[in-house]
Amino acid sequence: MSQQSIIIATADVREERGIEETTTGLDLFGDDRTVVAMRVDGETRDLHRAVSAGEEIEPVSISSAEGLTILRHSAAHVAAQAVQHLHSDAKLGIGPPIVDGFYYDFDVPEPFTPADLSAIEKQMLRIVKERQRFRRRPVSDDEARQELSGEPYKLELIADKGTATADDGASTEVGAGQLTIYDNLRRDDSVAWKDLCRGPHVPHTGYIPAFALTRVSSAYWRGDQANQQLQRVYGTAWPSREELKAHQVRLEEAAKRDHRKLGRELDLFSFPDEIGSGLSMFHPKGGILRKVMEDYSRQRHLEAGYEFVYTPHITKGELFDISGHLGFYADAMFPPMHVDEERHPDGTLKRQGVDYYIKPMNCPMHCLIFRSRGRSYRELPLRMFEFGGVYRYEKSGVVHGLTRVRGMTQDDAHIYCTAEQMQGELISLLQFVLDLLSDYGLDDFYLELSTRDPDKSIGSDESWEQATDALREAAAVSGLDLVLDPGGAAFYAPKISVQARDAIGHRWQMSTIQVDMMLPDRFD
RNA sequence: GCUGGCGUGGCGCAAUUGGUAGCGCAGCUGUCUUGUAAACAGCAGGUUAGGGGUUCGAGUCCCCUCGCCAGCUCCA
Numbered sequence: 001m002s003q004q005s006i007i008i009a010t011a012d013v014r015e016e017r018g019i020e021e022t023t024t025g026l027d028l029f030g031d032d033r034t035v036v037a038m039r040v041d042g043e044t045r046d047l048h049r050a051v052s053a054g055e056e057i058e059p060v061s062i063s064s065a066e067g068l069t070i071l072r073h074s075a076a077h078v079a080a081q082a083v084q085h086l087h088s089d090a091k092l093g094i095g096p097p098i099v100d101g102f103y104y105d106f107d108v109p110e111p112f113t114p115a116d117l118s119a120i121e122k123q124m125l126r127i128v129k130e131r132q133r134f135r136r137r138p139v140s141d142d143e144a145r146q147e148l149s150g151e152p153y154k155l156e157l158i159a160d161k162g163t164a165t166a167d168d169g170a171s172t173e174v175g176a177g178q179l180t181i182y183d184n185l186r187r188d189d190s191v192a193w194k195d196l197c198r199g200p201h202v203p204h205t206g207y208i209p210a211f212a213l214t215r216v217s218s219a220y221w222r223g224d225q226a227n228q229q230l231q232r233v234y235g236t237a238w239p240s241r242e243e244l245k246a247h248q249v250r251l252e253e254a255a256k257r258d259h260r261k262l263g264r265e266l267d268l269f270s271f272p273d274e275i276g277s278g279l280s281m282f283h284p285k286g287g288i289l290r291k292v293m294e295d296y297s298r299q300r301h302l303e304a305g306y307e308f309v310y311t312p313h314i315t316k317g318e319l320f321d322i323s324g325h326l327g328f329y330a331d332a333m334f335p336p337m338h339v340d341e342e343r344h345p346d347g348t349l350k351r352q353g354v355d356y357y358i359k360p361m362n363c364p365m366h367c368l369i370f371r372s373r374g375r376s377y378r379e380l381p382l383r384m385f386e387f388g389g390v391y392r393y394e395k396s397g398v399v400h401g402l403t404r405v406r407g408m409t410q411d412d413a414h415i416y417c418t419a420e421q422m423q424g425e426l427i428s429l430l431q432f433v434l435d436l437l438s439d440y441g442l443d444d445f446y447l448e449l450s451t452r453d454p455d456k457s458i459g460s461d462e463s464w465e466q467a468t469d470a471l472r473e474a475a476a477v478s479g480l481d482l483v484l485d486p487g488g489a490a491f492y493a494p495k496i497s498v499q500a501r502d503a504i505g506h507r508w509q510m511s512t513i514q515v516d517m518m519l520p521d522r523f524d
Numbered sequence: 525g526c527u528g529g530c531g532u533g534g535c536g537c538a539a540u541u542g543g544u545a546g547c548g549c550a551g552c553u554g555u556c557u558u559g560u561a562a563a564c565a566g567c568a569g570g571u572u573a574g575g576g577g578u579u580c581g582a583g584u585c586c587c588c589u590c591g592c593c594a595g596c597u598c599c600a
Contacts, residue, residue: 225596230596
C-alpha cells in the first residue's frame with residue numbers, strides 16, 4: 001500500500017476492502033511495521049483506535065518526521081519499562097522524543113553507571129522481542145491519581161495539567177484535556193507496565209527495529225535548577241539497523257571535525273591550565289587565520305559606513321550602575337579590582353576608594369562616546385564599530401572550546417539613529433550580518449526572536465512593543481526561518497539572533513541584533 | 525553552579541590482586557631520495573595534574589584543590 005494514500009472510509013471503500021462498519025487503523029494499514037500511526041481528520045492517533053465512516057484517514061510512515069517522533073517516544077516508554085523492571089524503586093519523570101532520539105528521566109537513589117545502561121538496553125531488547133501491545137485507556141483525573149499513586153512526579157503533572165507547557169516537556173505527558181494511560185500488554189493481555197501519556201505510540205514494541213542507549217546524565221525536574229535532579233537516560237531509535245549504523249557513523253565523522261580537536265592538531269590555539277578556563281591563546285597559525293578574518297571584517301564595516309572606535313578593557317563600576325548591568329549580571333562578571341581610599345596626614349580625603357571592573361560588554365562605552373559632545377540629527381545614523389575585548393565569568397560547567405569562553409573579542413557595533421531611520425537600519429544591518437557570516441562559510445542557520453521577560457526587564461511596554469515589531473519586520477524581509485523565544489530577551493532590549501550549528505551538533509548563538517531603547521535614556 | 529565520568533612524556537594509548545612507568549606517532553641525529561597513509565637506524569623525552577593521607581611499598585586505595593569531558597541550568 002502506498003504510504004501517501006489517503007483512505008476515505010466511506011461505504012464504498014469499506015465494501016471494496018471488505019471491512020466492517022467500525023474497524024481499526026491496523027485493519028486498514030496492516031501490520032508490516034512501515035505505518036506506525038494514522039492521522040484522522042488531522043489528528044494523529046494510535047492504529048489500534050477505531051475508525052468510522054466518513055473520516056479522512058492518512059497513514060503516518062515510520063520514516064516521516066512525525067513517524068520518527070512516534071517511534072522514538074515509544075522507545076522512551078520501553079526504556080522506562082526496562083528501568084523500572086531492573087530498578088523497582090525508580091520513579092518516573094518524563095520521556096519525550098528529541099532530535100534523533102529520546103530520553104527518559106528517573107528519580108533513582110543511585111546514579112546509573114555505564115554497566116546499568118547496557119543492562120537496561122538488554123532488557124529493552126527483551127521487551128521489543130515480546131511485541132508488547134500499547135493499549136490506550138482514557139481515565140479520569142481521579143483514576144489516574146489512583147493508578148499512579150506511587151509516581152510522585154506523574155502526580156505533580158496531573159495536578160498541574162492546566163499549566164503544562166511544551167517547555168518543560170509536560171505537555172507530551174498530559175496535555176490539556178482528558179488524561180490517558182498507556183498499558184503495555186503481553187501476549188496474554190496481562191499488563192506488563194503502564195505510564196501516563198498522551199500518545200500516540202507504535203502499535204506494539206516490535207515496531208522498534210533499531211535503538212541504542214547513548215548516555216546517561218542528570219537533569220533538573222521540569223528544567224528548573226531549584227528542583228530535584230533526576231537521572232536522564234538518552235537513546236536513539238531508527239526505522240532500520242542500517243539507519244542506526246549510519247547515524248552512529250555520522251557522529252564519528254562529526255567528532256573528527258570538532259574544532260577543539262582541530263585547533264590542537266593544527267596548532268591553532270590552546271587553553272593553558274595556568275591561564276584559566278575559557279581563556280584562549282592563539283598560536284602563530286591560529287593568529288594568521290584570525291588576522292585574515294579580522295582584516296576582512298574591518299574592510300566590510302568600513303564599506304558599510306561604520307566608524308572605528310576603541311575603548312578600554314576596564315572601567316569604574318559606576319558605568320555599569322548607570323547602564324543597569326551590575327544589577328542583572330554581577331554574578332557573571334569578574335569580581336571588581338578594589339582601589340583603596342587614601343587620606344592626607346590631616347585626615348582629609350586624598351583619593352576615594354573605588355571598584356574597577358573588567359568590561360563584559362562595550363555598549364555603555366559607545367554610549368559615552370556618543371554623548372561626549374552635542375550631536376546633530378544630521379550625523380545620524382551614526383555607526384560605531386569596535387573589536388572589543390570582553391570578559392565574562394561564565395559558569396565552570398558551560399565553558400566549551402572557542403564557542404563559549406570567558407574572554408573573547410566581539411565584533412561589536414552600535415548604531416545611533418532616529419525612530420524613522422530604525423526600520424531601514426535594521427533591515428540593512430541584518431542583511432549585512434548574514435552576508436558576512438556566509439562569507440565566513442556559515443550558511444546553515446536560522447533566526448530567533450527573543451522577546452521580553454516581564455520579570456527581568458526595564459522600560460515601558462510601548463517601547464518594547466515598538467522595538468519587537470521592528471525586529472520582526474526585519475526578520476520577515478530576510479526571508480529566513482524565524483523561531484520565537486518568548487521571554488528570552490536581555491533586560492534592556494529584544495533581539496534577533498542568528499543561530500548556527502557546529503560540526504558536532506551543538507547550537508550556538510552567532511550574531512545578535514538588539515533594539516535598545518533603555519540605554520539611550522540611562523545615558524541621557 | 526549541579527550530576528556523573530575522567531586526568532600517565534607534544535598527541536593517541538599500555539601497565540596482572542597496590543610491587544622497578546612502557547608502546548606508537550610527533551621531535552632530534554644520521555642514512556636513504558623513495559611521488560603524497562607516514563623508508564631505515566639510533567637518541568632524547570614522564571616527581572603518572574597538584575597537595576595531603578593509608579601502606580614496608582601508591583599511576584593503582586582515601587580526602588582536598590585545579591583542569592577536562594557529557595548532560596542539565598545559565599548565556600548582557
